[in-house]
Structure formats: structure tokens, C-alpha cells
Amino acid sequence: MTKQLLTLRVNGEPRTIAADPHHTLLEVLREELGLTGTKHGCELGECGACTVLVDGIPVLACLTLPALVGDANVTTVEGLAIGESLHPLQIAFAEEGAAQCGYCTPGMLMTAKALLDTTARPTRAQIASAISGNLCRCTGYTAIYEAIEKAAARA
Amino acid sequence: MSEFSVIGRRLPKVNSWAHLTGQARYADDLFLPRMLYGRLLRSTRPHARIRRVDTSRALAHPGVVAVVTGADMPEKMGIMPSTQDETALAVDRVRYVGEPVAAVAALDEDTAFDALSLIQVDYEDLEPIFTIEEALEREDVKIHDEAKRANVFKEVHLSFGDLVGGFAAADHVRDDWFFFEGNTHAPIESHSAVAWFGADDKLTLWTATQVPHYLHRELEKVLGLPRSRIRVIATPNGGAFGGKSDPFGHEFAAALLSMRTRRPVKITLDREEVFYAHRGRHPVKMRIRTGVKKDGEITAVHYQSWLDGGAYASYGIATTYYTGALLTVTYRIPAYKFDGVRVYTNKPPCGPKRGHGTTQPRYGFECQIDKIAEDLQLDPLEYRKKILQPANSRTVNELRITSMGLGECLDALQRATRYSERRGQLGRGKGIGLAGSAYISGAGLPIYWNEMPHSGAEIRTDRGGGVTVMCGTSEIGQGSDNMLASVAAEALGIMPADVHVVSGDTSLAPVDLGSYSSRVTFMAGNAVRDAAMKLRALLVAAAAEKLEVPADRLLSAYGRIYDRDDPAKFVAFADAAVLAESKHGTLVAAGSYKPPKGIGGSFKGAGVGPTPAYSYQAAVAEVTVDMDTGVVTVDKVTTAHDCGRALNPANVEGQVEGSAYMGYGEIIGEEQVFRGGLHKKPSLLDYKIPTSLDTPVLEALIVESVDDEGPFGAKEAGEGPLNPVIPAIANAVYDAIGVRFDETPITAEKVLNALGKRDRRGEPKTRIGPDGLDAGKSDPKRALRRLTASTDARERKRPLN
Numbered sequence: 001m002t003k004q005l006l007t008l009r010v011n012g013e014p015r016t017i018a019a020d021p022h023h024t025l026l027e028v029l030r031e032e033l034g035l036t037g038t039k040h041g042c043e044l045g046e047c048g049a050c051t052v053l054v055d056g057i058p059v060l061a062c063l064t065l066p067a068l069v070g071d072a073n074v075t076t077v078e079g080l081a082i083g084e085s086l087h088p089l090q091i092a093f094a095e096e097g098a099a100q101c102g103y104c105t106p107g108m109l110m111t112a113k114a115l116l117d118t119t120a121r122p123t124r125a126q127i128a129s130a131i132s133g134n135l136c137r138c139t140g141y142t143a144i145y146e147a148i149e150k151a152a153a154r155a
Numbered sequence: 156m157s158e159f160s161v162i163g164r165r166l167p168k169v170n171s172w173a174h175l176t177g178q179a180r181y182a183d184d185l186f187l188p189r190m191l192y193g194r195l196l197r198s199t200r201p202h203a204r205i206r207r208v209d210t211s212r213a214l215a216h217p218g219v220v221a222v223v224t225g226a227d228m229p230e231k232m233g234i235m236p237s238t239q240d241e242t243a244l245a246v247d248r249v250r251y252v253g254e255p256v257a258a259v260a261a262l263d264e265d266t267a268f269d270a271l272s273l274i275q276v277d278y279e280d281l282e283p284i285f286t287i288e289e290a291l292e293r294e295d296v297k298i299h300d301e302a303k304r305a306n307v308f309k310e311v312h313l314s315f316g317d318l319v320g321g322f323a324a325a326d327h328v329r330d331d332w333f334f335f336e337g338n339t340h341a342p343i344e345s346h347s348a349v350a351w352f353g354a355d356d357k358l359t360l361w362t363a364t365q366v367p368h369y370l371h372r373e374l375e376k377v378l379g380l381p382r383s384r385i386r387v388i389a390t391p392n393g394g395a396f397g398g399k400s401d402p403f404g405h406e407f408a409a410a411l412l413s414m415r416t417r418r419p420v421k422i423t424l425d426r427e428e429v430f431y432a433h434r435g436r437h438p439v440k441m442r443i444r445t446g447v448k449k450d451g452e453i454t455a456v457h458y459q460s461w462l463d464g465g466a467y468a469s470y471g472i473a474t475t476y477y478t479g480a481l482l483t484v485t486y487r488i489p490a491y492k493f494d495g496v497r498v499y500t501n502k503p504p505c506g507p508k509r510g511h512g513t514t515q516p517r518y519g520f521e522c523q524i525d526k527i528a529e530d531l532q533l534d535p536l537e538y539r540k541k542i543l544q545p546a547n548s549r550t551v552n553e554l555r556i557t558s559m560g561l562g563e564c565l566d567a568l569q570r571a572t573r574y575s576e577r578r579g580q581l582g583r584g585k586g587i588g589l590a591g592s593a594y595i596s597g598a599g600l601p602i603y604w605n606e607m608p609h610s611g612a613e614i615r616t617d618r619g620g621g622v623t624v625m626c627g628t629s630e631i632g633q634g635s636d637n638m639l640a641s642v643a644a645e646a647l648g649i650m651p652a653d654v655h656v657v658s659g660d661t662s663l664a665p666v667d668l669g670s671y672s673s674r675v676t677f678m679a680g681n682a683v684r685d686a687a688m689k690l691r692a693l694l695v696a697a698a699a700e701k702l703e704v705p706a707d708r709l710l711s712a713y714g715r716i717y718d719r720d721d722p723a724k725f726v727a728f729a730d731a732a733v734l735a736e737s738k739h740g741t742l743v744a745a746g747s748y749k750p751p752k753g754i755g756g757s758f759k760g761a762g763v764g765p766t767p768a769y770s771y772q773a774a775v776a777e778v779t780v781d782m783d784t785g786v787v788t789v790d791k792v793t794t795a796h797d798c799g800r801a802l803n804p805a806n807v808e809g810q811v812e813g814s815a816y817m818g819y820g821e822i823i824g825e826e827q828v829f830r831g832g833l834h835k836k837p838s839l840l841d842y843k844i845p846t847s848l849d850t851p852v853l854e855a856l857i858v859e860s861v862d863d864e865g866p867f868g869a870k871e872a873g874e875g876p877l878n879p880v881i882p883a884i885a886n887a888v889y890d891a892i893g894v895r896f897d898e899t900p901i902t903a904e905k906v907l908n909a910l911g912k913r914d915r916r917g918e919p920k921t922r923i924g925p926d927g928l929d930a931g932k933s934d935p936k937r938a939l940r941r942l943t944a945s946t947d948a949r950e951r952k953r954p955l956n
Contacts, residue, residue, distance in 0.1 A: 020265075036184035037177015039393070041343040042426040046839035049343055077177035090175040094167035097805040100813065101632025102174025103181065103344045103393025128847040135839065137343050137394045138632050140816030141847045143809055 006066050010035065011079025025069060026050045026061035029076060037077040037106050041135070048134035051107035052076050058114045060133075077106035080113065088151040089113060098147035100138035108134045112148045121152050160712040161645040162867050165805040168637035169651050170391070170630065182347035182363045182390040183423045190349070191220055191260040193412055193422035194267040195405055196274050197431060198249035198256055201285075201501040201832025202298065203278035205247050205256070212273040213259055218266035221415045222274070224257045228411060230377045234369060234401045234506075236603045238308075238468035240299055241504075243377055243407035249278070250298055250466035251503050252832050253431025258408035260420050283501040283832050287440060287461045288928050290498035298466065298499040306499040308464050309475045313760055315551040316490030321455025325446025329527055332442050332925045333519035334898040337463065338825040339435035340508055341844050344393020346432055347423035350409035354417070359386045360410055363393065365400040365629050366669035369602060371661045373402040378410055389659030392631035392670075396817070397507035399631070400671045401434050401469055430837035434506025435827055437474055437497070438463040439515040440925060443523050451531050451538050455490040458482055458516060461928065462497040462505070469506035471497050473598075473763050477512025480764030482520055483550040484593045485561060485771070486542040491551050501832055507671060509817060510877045513594065518822075521590035521882035522897065525889070534575050535589050535886070539773075540565050546860075553756030554764050558870070560797025560860035561591055561771035567795040567856045572775045578890055584780050586891025590882035591773040594875030596799075596865065597674025599750050599765030608747035609674070611665025612683040614643060614690050615743045618736065620714070620729025622647060623655040624686075627667035628679045630658055633873050634806045635675045641802055642680050642866050646687035647694070648711025649728050665745065673871035676802065677767060678748045680866030685746025693742060697734035698726040751864075768862045770871045772796040774815065774879035776851075778887040785907030787888055789819055789851040792880055796855065799862040799870030810872040811855035818880030820845045824900045897924025 003018040010033060017032040026043070029035040029052070041047035043062045050061040053075040080087045089112050092098070099105040108131060115122055115130040122130070127148050128141070136144065157163055173179040210222040225246035233239035245256045257274050261267035282296045290298075290306035298306050322328060348362035358380060364370050367389040375382040392399055405422040412420040424432060440461040446454040460478040464471045479493030508514075528535040539561075544550060546559035568589070569575060577587050601609060612626040624643045628635045640654035657663050667679050691711065698716040699706040708719050717725035726734065736742050755765025774794040780787050792815045801807040824843055828835050836842040855876075861868035885896045894909045905923050912920040 030184075031186070034186070035177070036180070036186075039181075039344070040183070041345070041393075042839050044426065044838060044840070046426070047343055077175075081176060086172075086175070090172075093175050094171040095165075097165075097168065097171075097803075097809045099168075099171055099174040100634070100809055101342070101344070101392060101394040102171075102179050103342070103632075105174050106177050109175065132846045132848045135343060135844055135846060137341060137396070137817075137844060138813045139809055140812035140853045141850050142812045142853050143805075144847075 008066060008069060008074055009071060010074045011076060019066065021067060024062050025064040025066045028066050029061060035076050035078050039103055039106055048111070049104050049107045051110045051134060053110050053114055056114060056117060058111045075110065077109055080109060087113065088154050089148065092147040092151040096143045096147040096150060098139060098143040104134055104136045108136065108144060116152055116155065120155065159645055160648065161641050161651060162802050163804065166651060166803060168634055168806065169640045169654065169656065170636045179391050181344055181393050182349055182361050185349045185361055185421070187349065187351060187419035190419040190421055191262065191412065191416060192264040192267050193258055193260045193409055193420050194264065194271055195255040195408060195422065196257040196271045198245065198252055198254040200249055200278050200280055201252050202281040202283040203249050204281060205245060205249060206277040206279055208257060209275040210257060213270040216270045216273055218262040219259055219270045220262065221260045221412050222257060223408060223411050223415065228377050228407055232373045232377050232402055233468050234470055234602060235468060235472055238472050241467045243404045251501050252834070253503055254466065255404035255408070258412060260412040260416060285500055285502065285829065285832060286929065287463050287498055290500050298501060302499065308468060308497045308499050309472050311475055311495045311760055313479065313552065314492045318455050318457060318490045318492045321490030322446045325454045326449045327530060328444060328446045329523055329530070330444045331523050331526065331897060332927060333522065334925045335439045335515035335518055336899050337436050337438035337505060337827045338821050339430060339433055339827045340396040340398030341839065341842065342394030342396060342398055345424045345426060345429045346399060346403060346405060348406045348409045349419055349421045350413040351419040352413040352417060357384045357386065358410055358414065359388065360406060361388045361390050362406050363399055364389050365392065365395050365631055365671055367629055367659050367661055368627055368666050368668060370402050370406065374407065374410060377407050378414070386662040389629040392629065395631040395670065396509045397511060397671065398434055400669065401506055403432060426839060427837045430834050430842065431503050433465070433503035433827065434469050436508040436514065437505040439478060440928060441516060441519045443519050445523055445527065447527055449531065451527065451533055451542060453486060453488050453542060456482065456488050457492045459494045460516060462495065463500055464497045465500055465502045465504040467504040469504045474507065474512040476760055476763035478516050480552070481513045481593060482516055483552050484544055484554055484556060484769050485591055486539065487544050488551055502829055509814065509874045510594065511672065514878050514881065517592050517878045518881045518885065518899065521879065522885050522895065525886045536565055536569055536575050539591050552764065553761065555754040557768050557864065558799060558860035558862040559771060560858045561773060563858045564771055564773040564795035564797055565591065567858055568773055568775045568793060571854070571856060572793050574775050581890070584782050584891055586778050586887040586889065588776050588883045588886030588890055589773065590879040590886060592875055592878035593769045593771050594871060594878065595672055595766035596677035596768045596770060596871040597766055598672040599754055600762045601668055608682065608749045610667045610678040610682040610748045611745065612679065612686045613665055613743060613745045614683065614686040616690065616732040618733055620732050621655065622649060622653060623657060624683055625657040625664040626679050626683055627661065627664045628658045628675050629670040631670045633670065633675070633810065635670060635679065637806065638676050638680055638802060639683050642683050643687045645867065646684055647691050648716060649714050673874045676869050676871060677865055680869060681748035682746045684866045685748065686744045689744035689746060690742060693739050694731045694735045697738045698731045701726055701734055767864050768799065768870045770797055770875040772876045772879055774883040776880065776883040776887040778884060778891055780888060780891045780906060782910065785903035785910065787823060787901055787903070787906060789823065789884055791852040791854065792819060793854040793856065794876050794880065795858055796872060796876045797858040797860045798872040799865045800859050800868035801857050802867060802869050804857055807857055807872045808855040811876040812853040814874065814876035815853045815880045816845060816850055818877040819851060819884065822881045822884050822899050822901055824902055826900055893921055895922040895924065897922060
């Protein structure tokens with residue numbers, strides 16, 4: 001198959017790569033750009049581990065073709081920290097023990113960021129609804145709720 | 156003020172920063188120069204002879220570099236040395252749909268995937284067996300030729316105390332059947348391994364495994380490569396729950412493909428393949444007969460289990476024993492008999508899932524205890540408190556009990572939930588239920604017989620006061636790296652953030668047997684504490700010289716070694732490291748841990764069940780049943796857990812809540828089920844693990860019994876808390892609608908079915924569950940008679956003790 005040249009804006013940086021046109025945004029991020037922070041759990045849109053933000057909206061990278069992203073801004077977990085400072089969500093997740101195995105965490109963080117960017121002080125029901133597409137097999141979600149609430153309170 | 160500076164504090168885990176920034180490197184995140192991508196061809200038949208495997212077309216496919224088949228690695232392997240019945244890839248027979256048959260390495264994953272369809276496997280179908288009953292009966296179909304009787308993998312019979320006398324003395328005997336459906340771990344990270352056989356003829360395998368040491372041994376056996384040339388590195392596991400504690404075909408296949416190509420080879424399973432890798436919860440049929448006096452005192456228990464093991468052994472010998480071993484450690488049982496049978500069927504192998512073999516019997520027993528309490532008109536919580544196995548005692552099956560906090564757990568639950576006042580008072584459709592449980596803090600014996608430590612640790616300081624801990628533990632998300640750092644930091648008087656942890660590496664770290672059986676905190680914790688205390692003694696001796704203070708007056712905390720009587724007199728930890736290295740030479744210390752002798756019996760089968768300390772826990776579940784749709788909503792689960800001492804309360808709560816979540820999923824709908832040997836739901840869309848919107852409110856209550864032998868008093872927290880949640884929910888559903896669910900899962904369909912049905916006398920149905928072994932192709936009564944006959948024959952042979 002012929003590879004196609006593609007320019008993406010990832011974490012604020014323009015990146016040009018050659019990729020098979022049928023490869024997903026998840027594959028391009030992980031395999032072409034070395035951004036392995038974004039995880040794959042099912043590659044069928046079931047688990048949410050691959051969630052990234054496209055112009056601030058959470059999308060499943062495993063179901064997204066890069067060609068459709070165009071010149072939109074893609075944000076991955078590697079782009080969550082602001083310079084040397086961690087994002088308040090990252091600090092709160094650490095403090096609350098909201099990451100156990102850490103595998104769902106990057107996707108969970110991106111979904112939580114999208115929530116906090118639109119809803120400054122979400123209720124627990126709003127948080128539960130927002131992260132319902134991000135499966136976590138370790139925590140039972142309680143510590144994740146508490147971390148998101150803590151980050152919201154500090155913002 | 157706490158006597159500790161690290162222990163008991165809610166400090167962030169030392170490895171959380173890597174998790175939270177995307178820097179943690181899981182196996183599939185590794186990309187090595189010239190790396191090839193591997194894929195496995197899997198069986199499409201539940202039971203068939205392999206006549207021929209033709210790989211020539213695949214090998215000729217552009218981009219394919221190597222292909223291997225079962226014939227390239229015919230050596231038998233398996234986690235338990237005494238029951239090795241698997242090969243890395245199927246050799247001449249397949250025994251379940253999804254069993255790996257061949258492996259391809261190619262330049263990219265797409266090519267490897269395409270090449271699989273070019274491999275031709277000529278199968279001769281054999282009759283498959285899918286149920287426990289068929290497996291018990293069918294002498295004419297042998298899944299494994301070695302099975303002596305039909306398809307029985309293992310049969311065990313143990314008897315303790317005067318069972319006949321116990322039942323004769325009973326005022327009331329309950330005789331109940333239960334069925335626990337199989338289910339699977341479903342970690343979010345699928346299994347993945349990267350192998351690299353380098354120019355130095357050494358193999359390195361990075362893999363998501365819970366058991367790097369055991370895998371190290373099996374790699375040597377299967378690959379024929381000396382273990383001295385193999386290095387296994389357990390990468391951080393993206394969840395495991397027991398599902399990554401066997402040696403797997405893809406690990407050997409990646410290794411062999413790398414040896415053939417001299418290039419790194421990665422094999423990552425896709426989600427569907429994870430369901431075939433399985434090794435999850437066994438489906439178990441159970442019969443429990445319990446005799447009690449009028450006041451509820453138990454006089455005898457006869458427990459029988461039939462386990463559907465799937466196609467291979469896995470940990471099955473241990474699982475079988477575990478179904479019977481731990482029923483005795485919660486409540487006083489003076490006479491106990493256990494019969495267990497595990498059979499082979501043509502389904503993916505079952506193995507250890509969180510709670511390993513104890514979850515199913517605990518569900519049945521705690522439901523039965525609830526029934527006994529009702530029969531005797533006792534409050535189920537007060538009843539359990541009245542019959543507790545005492546601390547510092549022996550059970551009838553010779554298990555040593557030390558610290559025992561189940562009573563405190565029950566008290567904590569009563570305070571938090573007012574269970575006793577609310578039971579039976581919530582109105583139709585609302586219910587509250589309770590159950591207790593126990594678990595081991597590590598298996599008392601290793602998987603292969605040896606006299607060496609179960610856990611070893613090394614510790615060293617650099618000249619800047621940095622401390623490195625090396626231990627073979629596997630970080631599976633349970634927090635073992637943080638536990639190692641915290642125990643070392645507490646012992647040395649520094650903070651966990653100043654400790655570097657090297658774990659799960661067979662070349663760099665001393666052996667730890669692995670992250671299974673909830674053994675790591677207790678055993679590796681003790682090993683690292685032992686090592687750290689030895690290192691501390693060197694530092695303190697040097698500091699004492701400098702300060703001119705007797706060594707026994709020195710304390711260490713917050714990066715200082717200071718005079719207890721005059722804390723202003725101190726040496727900074729980094730300075731003490733330089734003084735100590737000047738005085739003693741290079742600073743390294745090693746520690747180890749092995750469970751004490753005499754914690755279990757000496758009869759055959761006594762190896763499963765003993766542990767240096769049991770954790771105890773109890774849960775209260777609150778449910779709402781929709782009478783129109785049958786949907787059971789679990790509103791809240793409160794779990795009280797005796798973890799000895801909480802080394803980090805936030806992490807203990809995380810384990811307790813995560814266990815409650817997983818138990819909730821198991822009883823409310825998760826099931827690993829098959830149709831004609833085909834998995835019915837091998838995806839996360841169909842195999843529904845609970846989302847945030849499904850999951851109940853979870854509350855964790857920590858009970859600290861401070862175990863004398865645990866590191867700083869700690870016991871396990873990762874598995875036990877799952878067990879009581881399942882029967883607590885079943886008991887709550889009974890409280891809500893008056894129907895006993897003596898089988899899992901409790902689906903809406905079953906609830907509606909129960910609510911709409913009447914029994915033969917026209918009364919509403921009050922129970923869903925098995926009445927015995929199923930009628931099917933075979934005659935279940937005959938199977939049962941035969942089992943009973945063989946049990947009785949053995950019984951006559953062994954003297955009563």
C-alpha cells in the first residue's frame with residue numbers, strides 16, 4: 001500500500017509523517033510519532049484507553065483516521081502538562097491514588113480535562129457520565145471521582 | 156503522633172508520575188531497532204487432531220521473515236511442575252477454540268496478520284466436551300490421554316475431625332447446591348511480549364507477566380536455552396488480576412522467532428485473543444452440607460466442588476485445593492470434609508483470578524450462613540460474630556491463625572450501615588445483605604519445591620544518599636514498587652521519593668516468586684525490610700561514631716539520623732552514607748523472607764491453604780430490584796477489611812474498592828460462556844465490565860489488627876476484599892425480593908423469571924440455582940454415585956484423625 005504524507009498538529013507541534021492511509025490516529029501517534037502514552041485496550045472503540053482530544057473534544061483515536069483530523073489540534077497525555085508544571089488533574093490523580101495500573105489513566109485524564117474545560121465544577125453525576133466511556137478495571141472509579149473533584153476545586 | 160514517618164501516610168505512589176504523564180513503558184510501548192511484529196494463528200476447532208500444518212505459503216509471503224509451529228517447541232510446559240500438559244503452540248492436537256497453533260514474524264503487523272490466513276492447518280475433528288457432567292462420564296472421549304478416569308484432571312478428598320459425630324450432634328442440617336459461573340480478568344492492557352536474542356546468544360524477554368521467575372524457568376525448559384542466558388523483565392502490567400500469571404504461548408513464540416531471526420520480535424494480543432488466553436475464574440458447582448446446633452454453633456461441614464477447568468491444567472491443582480482449604484478460617488468448624496474434582500473441557504483454560512478458588516466456595520458458604528441465620532431466627536451479623544474462629548488458633552484442617560480482625564470488620568460495618576436494624580425493613584424491592592471472608596497473605600509454599608527464600612531484596616546507597624531497592628516483584632498496578640520504596644524508606648528514615656526501585660528483572664533483582672496469591676506486601680515487604688535494617692545498622696554505626704552517641708540512641712526519619720534524647724544532634728542521611736562507606740566499604744545489603752514452618756498440616760494436600768497471616772474482610776451491599784424489568788441495581792457496597800496495618804491507606808482503599816468493583820461485576824453479569832465451543836462474547840462490547848455509570852457507590856473501611864509477623868504489621872489487601880461482595884449482593888437481593896440466588900450471575904432475565912414463576916405447589920419461586928449435577932447426555936446421578944463411591948472407598952482406607 002502506498003504511504004501518504006500527512007501533517008498533524010500534535011500537542012502544539014506540527015508533525016509530518018508518511019503513513020498507510022488506513023492506519024488509525026492511534027497507530028500513527030504510537031508507532032510513527034513515538035507518543036506511546038496513548039494506550040490501546042481493544043482497538044474497537046469499547047474501552048476508551050486511546051482517548052485523545054481533537055480541538056478539545058475527546059475522541060477515540062482507535063476509530064479515527066488521521067486524514068479526517070486535518071489541521072485540528074490533537075492533544076495527548078504527553079501534552080497535558082504545561083511546561084514544567086503538571087496539570088492539576090495529574091497532581092490530583094497522584095494524590096488520590098486514582099491510577100493503579102495506570103493503563104486507562106491517559107485516556108481518563110484526557111476525558112477529565114475535556115470535562116473540566118467545559119464544566120468548571122462538575123457534580124459527581126456529571127463526572128460519572130463524562131467518564132462512562134473510559135473503562136477502568138482497577139479502581140472502581142471512586143478515587144478517580146475524588147481526583148477530578150479535587151482538581152476542579154483547585155482550578 | 157505516629158511512630159512512623161512514612162507508613163500510614165497517604166503519599167502519592169512513587170511510580171504514579173510515570174503513569175500520569177504517559178511515560179510508563181508497558182511491553183507494547185517498546186519499539187526496538189529492526190523489530191519484527193508477530194501474530195499467532197489460533198485454532199478454529201474446539202477439539203481436533205492436527206494432521207498437518209503447512210506454512211510454506213506464509214513463509215513465501217513478502218515481508219514474512221519467520222514462521223514457527225508447535226513442532227518447533229514440543230516440550231511440555233505449564234505453571235505447576237507436577238501437571239505440565241501444555242505446549243507453547245499446539246503440537247498434534249487442539250483442545251479449545253483460540254488455542255495458539257503457529258506464529259508468524261513479519262516486517263509489520265499487517266503483513267503478519269495477512270500471513271496467518273496463508274497457513275494451512277489440516278484438522279481432524281474430535282468430539283468435544285463442554286460440561287462438567289459430560290467430562291465426568293465420557294470415558295470414550297479423552298481430552299488428555301493421561302486422565303485416568305474419564306476427563307478428571309484432579310480429584311481430592313480430605314477429612315478432618317469427626318464428621319459423622321458432628322452431623323449426628325446437629326439440631327439442624329442445611330444441604331444446598333450452588334453454581335458459580337466462570338468469568339475473566341479483562342485487564343485493559345492486553346498481553347504483550349518483546350523478545351530479543353542478541354549477538355551474545357542471550358535472550359531478553361520484556362513481558363507483561365506477574366511471574367517473571369517462573370517464566371524464566373519455563374523458557375529454559377521449552378527453548379532449550381540455559382537459564383543463565385535468559386533475562387526476563389516484567390514490564391509494568393496494565394492490570395493483571397491473575398490473568399498474567401501463567402507462561403503463555405506468545406511469550407515462547409516471540410522468543411523462538413527472535414532466536415530464529417536474531418531480531419527483536421513483539422507479539423501483542425488483541426482483545427479477542429485475551430479472552431482465549433483466559434486462565435480466569437473456574438465455573439464451579441458446589442454442594443455444601445452444614446450441621447448446626449439450635450444456637451447456630453457449627454457441628455460439621457461437608458463441602459464438595461466440581462470445577463470446570465477448561466482444556467489445560469494452569470494452576471488447577473492449587474485451585475481445586477483452594478476451593479476447600481479456606482472455608483475453615485472464618486468460623487469455628489470442628490469437623491470438616493472436602494471433596495473436590497476438577498475436569499477438563501474443550502474451552503480456554505481456567506486458572507487464578509483474584510481470590511483464586513476461594514471466591515466460589517465463599518459465595519456458597521456465606522449464602523448458606525445467611526440461610527442458617529434465617530432458619531434459626533438469628534441476626535446474620537450477630538450470628539457470624541458468635542461463631543468466629545479465634546485469633547491465635549488452629550483450624551480443624553491444621554491452619555495456623557494469627558491476627559484475626561473479622562469481628563472488628565463486622566462491628567465497623569454495623570456502625571457504618573446499621574445493617575441489623577435495616578435488614579428486612581427496607582420494603583419490597585429494596586434489600587441489604589452481608590457476608591464475611593478471608594484470604595491468604597501469600598501461599599505458604601512455592602510452586603516448585605525448594606528451600607530458598609520466597610522473596611529476596613537487595614538495597615544500596617549511592618554517595619549522595621540515594622537508595623536503590625532491587626526486588627523481583629512484578630508491578631501489576633497493585634502498588635508493589637511503591638510498597639518496596641515505602642518499607643525501605645521507613646526503615647532507613649528517608650522518603651519514598653528518594654528511593655529508586657528496580658523490580659521484576661531476573662538479572663538485576665533477587666528472586667521474588669511473583670505477584671500472585673497476595674504475597675507481595677507480606678513477603679517482599681519483609682525481605683526489603685530485612686535488607687533495609689541491615690543497611691541501616693551500617694549507617695547508624697557510622698553516625699554514632701561521628702555524633703559520639705551510642706548507636707541504640709539513634710533514630711532515623713526525614714533524611715536524618717538523630718539522637719533520640721537530643722534531636723538537634725544529627726547526621727544527614729547523605730552524610731551518613733559517606734561516613735558508612737568510608738568505614739565499611741561499599742554499602743550493599745540483602746534481605747530475604749521465607750514463611751515459618753508449621754503454619755499448616757503435614758497431610759497430602761496440606762500445602763495449599765497455609766499462609767503466614769490471613770486477611771479478613773466483610774461487606775454489606777444495598778440493592779434495589781426493579782420489579783418490572785428485573786434489573787438489580789447495587790446502590791452501595793461497604794467493605795471493611797483487616798489488612799493488618801495500612802502501609803498506605805489510600806492504596807489499601809484503592810485495593811478494597813477495586814475488589815468490590817470486580818466482585819460486583821462478577822455477580823451482576825460478567826460471564827465467560829460458550830456456544831458449541833465458541834466464546835459467546837469475546838469483546839468488551841459483549842463481555843460487559845462495569846462502567847462508571849454501573850458501578851455502585853463504594854466505601855472502604857480499614858481495620859488494623861497489626862500482625863506480629865507482617866512488615867510493620869501489614870497483611871494483604873488485594874484479593875480478599877473481592878470475596879464477601881458477591882454473597883453480600885446475593886443476600887441483599889434475597890432481602891429485597893425473597894428469592895435466593897444460588898447461582899451467579901444474577902441477571903435481570905433470571906430475576907424476572909423468578910418473580911414470574913410459581914413452584915409445583917403454586918407458591919412463588921424462592922430460589923434460583925442447581926439441584927445437583929445437570930441432566931444432559933450423561934447420567935448425572937450415576938456420576939454423582941461414582942464420585943461418592945470413590946470418596947467413600949478412600950474414606951474407609953484412611954483412619955479418622
